[in-house]
Amino acid sequence: MFSVPTRTQYGIRALVHLAMSEARSSTSAEIAKAQSISPKYLEGILGQLKNSGLVLSERGAHGGYRLAREPEAIRMLEVVEALEGEVKPVGCLEDSVHCDFDVGCLPRRFWSGLKETIDEYFASKTLKDVIET
Amino acid sequence: MFSVPTRTQYGIRALVHLAMSEARSSTSAEIAKAQSISPKYLEGILGQLKNSGLVLSERGAHGGYRLAREPEAIRMLEVVEALEGEVKPVGCLEDSVHCDFDVGCLPRRFWSGLKETIDEYFASKTLKDVIET
């Protein structure tokens, strides 16, 4: 249960790779090979990270990707939200949407607490924490 | 992200229903109607909860389901594991399985910490906590 999509796992591995080779920029193909990730698939993932402002890119020969900020300034919550959207255990956590449970929705608070717990974990970790064993 | 399958949501709603009507036993159809859950689908879910020893059942006329223990003795971790299996964010958390990341696997600890965080949340809540607002 709660399995993390490969998209997110790969995205994080890619960021780890970039963090380890800071300064110089790495190409998508290089990262894919080093991390055993399907090259074309990774291209799309890096695109997402770029659109979210987590990495910078340069096109053309000698192009590639590098981190937009230092690892300690990249919160993992940002990363997972960039890759898979907000953590939302159950759909009914949106405002004003309520299930039709007649006696009022008891599980709601339970799920809401779960979301907070997960969000806090992700928010408390930075990319630097991830690469430092 | 991290959306909880309806299977688990329904299972918990069913347990809540049973907890609210303790002592007397409720039929699957009755719970399904009260909770707006597909009746046949719920049958299977209750079967799982029964096989995990969380609810007791009686067959035949006047049969039905009831909690196997009091709500305060039912940890939510047991419930979610009964319904969806162990919380396992990434497959590589199993012992001795290691990804082929060449410089050693840095994200591993990150995922492991996530699993612990989620498990602790579920383990800290009982069914009684869920029904008490």
Next chain:
DNA sequence: GTTATTCCTATCGGAATGCTAGGAATATAG
């Protein structure tokens, strides 16, 4: 033996996931 119920197994449509393909845009090198 009739009725109410749990229990078992099989199946199915639709959505999501993980991945692949092809090529356009863009930058560098020579």
Next chain:
DNA sequence: CTATATTCCTAGCATTCCGATAGGAATAAC
């Protein structure tokens, strides 16, 4: 200016998973 290296964009596809449904067998009460 051309060849090359790279990001970027869009479409499509195979497989798996999810949520749900169907039919009926077993069992217990009355």
